[in-house]
Amino acid sequence: MRGLYIHMPFCKQICSYCDFPKMVSSIENYRIYLDAIKKEINSKRNDLEGITSIYIGGGTPNVYPDNLLEELLDYIYPYLKNSKENTIECNPELITDSQAKLFYKYGINRVSLGVQSISPSALSLLGRHHKMEDVTQAINILRANHIQNISMDFIFGFPNEDIDTLLADLDYVYSMNVPHVSFYSLILEDKTIFSYLLSKGKLKLLDDDIIADMYDIINKRMKEHGYKHYEVSNYAKEGFESIHNELYWKEEEYVGIGMGASGFIKPYRYSNYKSLKKYLELVEEEKIEIDSSEEKKEFMMLGLRMLDGISLSYYEMKYHSSPILDFDLSKHIDSGILKIEDDRLFIPEDKLFIANIVYEEFV
Ligand code: SF4
Incomplete structure (x- = not known):
């Protein structure tokens, strides 16, 4: 995709x-x-x-x-x-x-x-x-x-x-x-x-x-x-x-075109200038290489916005580790803000309004 x-x-x-x-x-x-x-x-x-x-x-x-x-x-x-x-x-x-x-x-x-x-x-x-x-x-x-x-x-x-x-x-x-x-x-x-x-x-x-x-x-x-x-x-x-x-939510690649647009073509994320004058002259403002720890954080942050959450086996295949080990998530599982069911790690619908508590782990 x-x-x-x-x-x-x-x-x-x-x-x-x-x-x-x-x-x-x-x-x-x-x-x-x-x-x-x-x-x-x-x-x-x-x-x-x-x-x-x-x-x-x-x-x-x-x-x-x-x-x-x-x-x-x-x-x-x-x-x-x-x-x-x-x-x-x-x-x-x-x-x-x-x-x-x-x-x-x-x-x-x-x-x-x-x-x-x-x-x-x-x-x-x-x-x-x-x-x-x-x-x-x-x-x-x-x-x-x-x-x-x-x-x-x-x-x-x-x-x-x-x-x-x-x-x-x-x-x-x-x-x-x-x-x-x-x-x-x-x-x-x-x-x-x-x-x-x-x-x-x-x-x-x-x-x-x-x-x-x-x-x-x-x-x-x-x-x-x-x-x-x-x-x-x-x-x-x-x-x-x-x-x-x-x-976007699944951390797939995309090309961004135009003033203020950003794109993600692995391993780079780029952003275009937000001012028309600069965009017309120079187009891109910055291009940064995303290392795997940044990519994991973005994957978790965006994936947990989905009601289905993230697939633990997909995470393991992609990063050769577990999100529970990579981030301090056990306390959120114990408190019920995060749930594991089968292969899915997700935030239940009635906890979405306080999801920022979990997102802070990925900032
Ligand atoms: S000002 Fe912002 S919110 Fe309003 S139409 Fe333009 S882009 Fe949309």
Whole structure:
């Protein structure tokens, strides 16, 4: 398995919580950036043999006009046509019929929609500019254009959110019956609008206990509606787990293209510059060799995000040792935060909210 990630950094506006590599759209930069990523793709073509999944993320990839989006899709079509899962992240209010037709024409078979919430006041607080009706319309357009594998991203635990708001978001998920949903707990990152407001005393965060209750509600209700909770923040109908994301969680190789993207081609991990100017001039910021102790830590950290956890025999085959010996895990097994069943070492669903206690072993 090997993936390709392409980062499209432009957004119409900046959301209050966002710390992704992004910048406000400027039409004159679209062409310059497209030429730069085509050049980077060409320079990494030897690593792109046998790509099994492609993810075009952002930023907001579908802020691009159709002609430039088509130029990108056409350029990577040799990879798209042979890859199993091809995802593009989209803002719902920007999806058009002609755009969905392009997706279908070039083999995009999965669309991830940034919904976040359907509550108008929540969307306004989060800095999003769509309405629930835009999401419904986007899903209808995609389905009319043969794209059934749709994922919706939601955020929970944001300031002022109450249980009724969360329940309304969950009910909307079930009414749209999409096969994949992500619920991310709000993380307050530095250098975001939220962190600025918090520092000025203009924002009050929810208590951890309330957020933990919300997470329990999500887990319970998603299960009741036929979604498998397969990763800390991800839920899927049978057979719709994200192939591309599993590749990150399972420490497989991937090529990252674009501003702020990172890649992992053994034994190297590299990151591209997060500033457009530097990316256009120099592309990569750093390339570091990952030694086996670092690789083990990443394998454990990412693998334990999966509800199935890690396979002990796979770990032994890969590293010729046991994670119980390599890390101080016995105390977590004794306390019940970690469990072993057959060949699997995993964090039980009801302990995921305190999983950081285990993750600290791998930092
Ligand atoms: S959350 Fe997404 S749409 Fe909002 S600013 Fe960040 S990258 Fe852009």
